[in-house]
Amino acid sequence: MRNAFADEITRLAPEDPRLVLLSGDIGNKLFDKFKAAGPGRFFNCGVAEANMMGVAAGMALSGLRPVIYTITPFTTTRCYEQIRVDVCYHGAPVIIVGTGSGLSYAELGPTHHSCEDLAILRVLPGMTVLAPCDSTELRHLLRAALKHDGPVYMRIGKKGEPPILPDPAPSIEIGRAVRVRDGRDVCLIGCGTIMSEVIKAADILSAQGVSARVESFHTVKPLDLRCLDDAFRDFGLVAVCEEHGRLGGLGSAVAEWKCQQRGDLGRLISFGVDDEFMHEVGSQEYARRRFAIDGESIATRVATTLRQ
Amino acid sequence: MTLPSGTSSIADLERRARELRAQIIENSHRTQTPHLGSCLSCVDVLVAAYFSALRIDPTRPRDTGRDRFILSKGHGAPALFHVLAMRGFYPASMLSDYGVDGGVFAEHPPTPDHLPGIEAATGSLGHGLPLGLGMALAGRIQGRPYNVFALLSDGECNEGSVWESAMLAAAQRVDNLMVIVDFNKWQATGRSEEVMALAPLADKWRAFGWNACEVDGHDMAALVEILSRVPDGGGRPLAVVAHTVKGKGVSFMEDDNNWHYRIPSADEVARAKVELGVGA
Numbered sequence: 001m002r003n004a005f006a007d008e009i010t011r012l013a014p015e016d017p018r019l020v021l022l023s024g025d026i027g028n029k030l031f032d033k034f035k036a037a038g039p040g041r042f043f044n045c046g047v048a049e050a051n052m053m054g055v056a057a058g059m060a061l062s063g064l065r066p067v068i069y070t071i072t073p074f075t076t077t078r079c080y081e082q083i084r085v086d087v088c089y090h091g092a093p094v095i096i097v098g099t100g101s102g103l104s105y106a107e108l109g110p111t112h113h114s115c116e117d118l119a120i121l122r123v124l125p126g127m128t129v130l131a132p133c134d135s136t137e138l139r140h141l142l143r144a145a146l147k148h149d150g151p152v153y154m155r156i157g158k159k160g161e162p163p164i165l166p167d168p169a170p171s172i173e174i175g176r177a178v179r180v181r182d183g184r185d186v187c188l189i190g191c192g193t194i195m196s197e198v199i200k201a202a203d204i205l206s207a208q209g210v211s212a213r214v215e216s217f218h219t220v221k222p223l224d225l226r227c228l229d230d231a232f233r234d235f236g237l238v239a240v241c242e243e244h245g246r247l248g249g250l251g252s253a254v255a256e257w258k259c260q261q262r263g264d265l266g267r268l269i270s271f272g273v274d275d276e277f278m279h280e281v282g283s284q285e286y287a288r289r290r291f292a293i294d295g296e297s298i299a300t301r302v303a304t305t306l307r308q
Numbered sequence: 309m310t311l312p313s314g315t316s317s318i319a320d321l322e323r324r325a326r327e328l329r330a331q332i333i334e335n336s337h338r339t340q341t342p343h344l345g346s347c348l349s350c351v352d353v354l355v356a357a358y359f360s361a362l363r364i365d366p367t368r369p370r371d372t373g374r375d376r377f378i379l380s381k382g383h384g385a386p387a388l389f390h391v392l393a394m395r396g397f398y399p400a401s402m403l404s405d406y407g408v409d410g411g412v413f414a415e416h417p418p419t420p421d422h423l424p425g426i427e428a429a430t431g432s433l434g435h436g437l438p439l440g441l442g443m444a445l446a447g448r449i450q451g452r453p454y455n456v457f458a459l460l461s462d463g464e465c466n467e468g469s470v471w472e473s474a475m476l477a478a479a480q481r482v483d484n485l486m487v488i489v490d491f492n493k494w495q496a497t498g499r500s501e502e503v504m505a506l507a508p509l510a511d512k513w514r515a516f517g518w519n520a521c522e523v524d525g526h527d528m529a530a531l532v533e534i535l536s537r538v539p540d541g542g543g544r545p546l547a548v549v550a551h552t553v554k555g556k557g558v559s560f561m562e563d564d565n566n567w568h569y570r571i572p573s574a575d576e577v578a579r580a581k582v583e584l585g586v587g588a
Binding site: 020040041043045046048050051052053054055056057058059060061062063064066081082085086089090091 | 372419420421427428429432434435437438439440441442443444445446447448449450468469472473475476479480
């Protein structure tokens with residue numbers, strides 16, 4: 001996904017003279033083509049994310065469209081106050097991109113995991129929160145984010161994520177989930193990098209005769225209420241899956257919305273990371289199994305719940 | 309860009325500074341709001357900026373070519389609100405709303421969308437310089453030769469983001485950016501030198517790749533001269549360490565940190581105005 005990001009933003013550079021790219025001392029070679037396509041518009045801001053966020057806000061307040069790129073914890077938790085005050089309070093159109101989100105960097109340890117970012121970013125007034133599931137969705141959402149006149153946070157994976165959507169994709173808009181497949185028995189709502197596991201779960205369930213609708217719910221804020229209304233109307237079970245803590249992420253957002261509606265929360269189950277740091281070493285696949293958010297675990301719990 | 313009328317002499321700027329001090333002290337009493345000492349220490353810098361250095365037009369506050377001034381020490385907002393009114397960004401009568409429910413004048417500056425003349429909503433320290441650096445770089449990218457000024461407090465220099473920003477500004481050889489440190493030697497709860505070992509402050513900026521100089525922050529002629537030095541042609545940002553006195557202008561407030569939070573009585577307001585030579 002990071003290669004798709006670099007490629008798409010390079011394509012955008014000559015199209016949009018307002019576009020500026022700021023990196024926190026990563027992806028140097030990754031952006032060589034951008035540097036050629038948008039001379040004077042790439043800034044390696046060093047290992048100093050608080051300042052980088054303020055600089056981006058200052059640029060945005062001066063008419064530019066800055067995009068910030070670094071590893072997710074460092075562009076979210078590290079500089080949260082700058083996101084809140086400099087970006088959101090000012091309504092500055094800064095696009096904050098977190099790379100290697102969720103458990104993408106599982107083997108690097110919890111300093112590099114991000115299982116809290118959706119929770120803390122979606123509570124900021126005016127912030128739009130995006131989590132594309134694959135490179136195609138990322139490219140469309142990046143273009144949509146540049147057209148959006150306000151702060152945007154986008155969490156992406158690292159590399160090698162399998163394609164989920166057809167390319168060319170159907171129209172992809174902020175705040176409108178993409179139906180990946182339709183089904184009758186359960187609605188699986190996936191968000192971002194976990195989507196490949198959600199597809200696996202749907203395949204396993206299908207082999208067991210359980211038909212699953214799958215939605216790519218790429219916008220965590222604002223919620224696609226039409227998609228959610230349909231899901232809770234048409235299905236006895238709605239499963240929200242994310243590579244993020246179960247506290248505060250998309251599952252929580254859906255539950256909050258359902259509570260306000262005084263709806264039937266019993267139809268909702270959520271898949272996400274437990275309320276703990278992972279202290280042992282492991283790959284992303286290991287970490288997903290450990291927290292039971294891999295395709296097999298999702299399918300098993302969904303099938304069990306359906307039988308209850 | 310228009311130049312303010314009737315501000316040709318240093319004596320005139322000094323008169324404005326005395327008037328501003330009186331207005332700020334009255335405002336503190338009337339609205340029962342604090343940070344008087346911090347406001348009084350930076351009044352002369354604000355007058356030199358808004359009535360001499362800044363190329364601004366109060367009738368076109370969002371002009372893309374304007375110079376930008378950021379009050380990074382946002383708790384000096386009353387001083388900023390009054391100097392903006394004096395400079396003509398809005399009528400002074402609007403300030404009767406200061407601290408009133410539903411009004412726009414909070415104890416820290418609002419966002420630029422909510423009050424003309426404001427460049428950044430500050431109040432949390434260490435934010436104004438990164439924002440200003442972004443604006444300065446934007447000027448370079450867009451080919452607009454404006455200058456950016458950020459006024460910091462000495463206590464604010466505790467914040468790591470200030471020094472992160474200083475390093476990037478130097479690396480980018482930004483020369484349309486000036487920091488002014490209102491070095492009044494106090495922060496909220498103690499002597500700034502004792503809390504975080506600031507000295508040698510000007511040398512710290514030099515060590516971070518900036519040109520730096522020191523000035524008496526109450527010497528109007530010196531401030532007018534020094535604020536005209538950006539860009540200085542040396543390819544570096546410029547830090548001005550302005551030696552100031554907290555509570556400057558009123559004998560019983562000067563260098564007394566109680567006035568960080570204390571509110572003056574009616575009698576103290578009257579005595580202050582006598583000292584300032586400003587009529588009741």
